[in-house]
Amino acid sequence: MWQANETISTRSHFSAAGFGAQGGLEQALLLRVLDEVDYGVLVIDGQGRLRHANHLARHEMISARLIMNHGNTLLGVTTDFTVQIQQALEQALRGQRRLVSLRSASRELSLAFIPLSHPLETDEPSVLVLLSRQSACENLAVRMFARSQNLSPSEESVLMGLCRGLSIPDIAAEHGVVQSTVRSQIKALREKTGCPSIRLMMQRVNSLPPVVPALRIVSPMPHNAMEFAQP
Structure with a gap:
């Protein structure tokens, strides 16, 4: 300590x-x-x-x-x-x-x-x-991006899965849906974000400014006493 x-x-x-x-x-x-x-x-x-x-x-x-x-x-x-x-x-x-x-x-x-x-x-x-x-999926800006593009909750979940490197079968299994549903959601993602491919969409996501989730910030310290608080 x-x-x-x-x-x-x-x-x-x-x-x-x-x-x-x-x-x-x-x-x-x-x-x-x-x-x-x-x-x-x-x-x-x-x-x-x-x-x-x-x-x-x-x-x-x-x-x-x-x-x-x-x-x-x-x-x-x-x-x-x-x-x-x-x-x-x-x-x-x-x-x-x-x-x-x-x-x-x-x-x-x-x-x-x-x-x-x-x-x-x-x-x-x-x-x-x-x-x-x-990683990109921990960047709060990704969720901010999803909100700014008017993504639905399910589309946002698919976007986060893609950021984690999951394949379409993996995302479908994780969400308990068929693969065609995930493909439809990815199509909607591309249309709403204006990205013609998943690769370009991931490039856009990875270029977002890094934003630290507020809930992960440890309690304020008298700068900088370096006392550990629970993260």
Whole structure:
């Protein structure tokens, strides 16, 4: 668990963008913006301590499916995952960008380690860690898109199935209908969205801006005390 008395300093990381000099209001606003990003964001300092985690990163760590927090340090759930994370972090602190892919039987997570400082610079070394984006079916913008196109509930369900990569037989079996019904619904989807094919419709859906579902946002924090709330 995060220590409640450990205040997370973000001023040194963001002052170059003009936020630190303006005081706490701009800092808090920036951190709220990071909570709306559709992938986990972590900032780790030169001693390997977690200095910031947006809400999706906190959700991922508390779920402990592939990564977790222990003693304010980013670890993997296995020794091998931890070794990969520590090696990438050490290389990023030396100015090298690294990508780590962690896989289990039912889960895959990629982590990009990006240096926020150069080894020859005088500021405190730190590393930005970006986690995989959510899948299209978890993007709230997809449901917003369905509403804007006046899709019926059943058509929206078919659209979400296509986003999950399901085939027509799979969608039919899941909804308890015949395949011809699903094909009719897909035809209606194409007509309402103005897409001549499923492929182009999926391209349009995948290009939607990522929107984080409000219900998944953990309770507001005094930015950024990094205390875990239930996701």
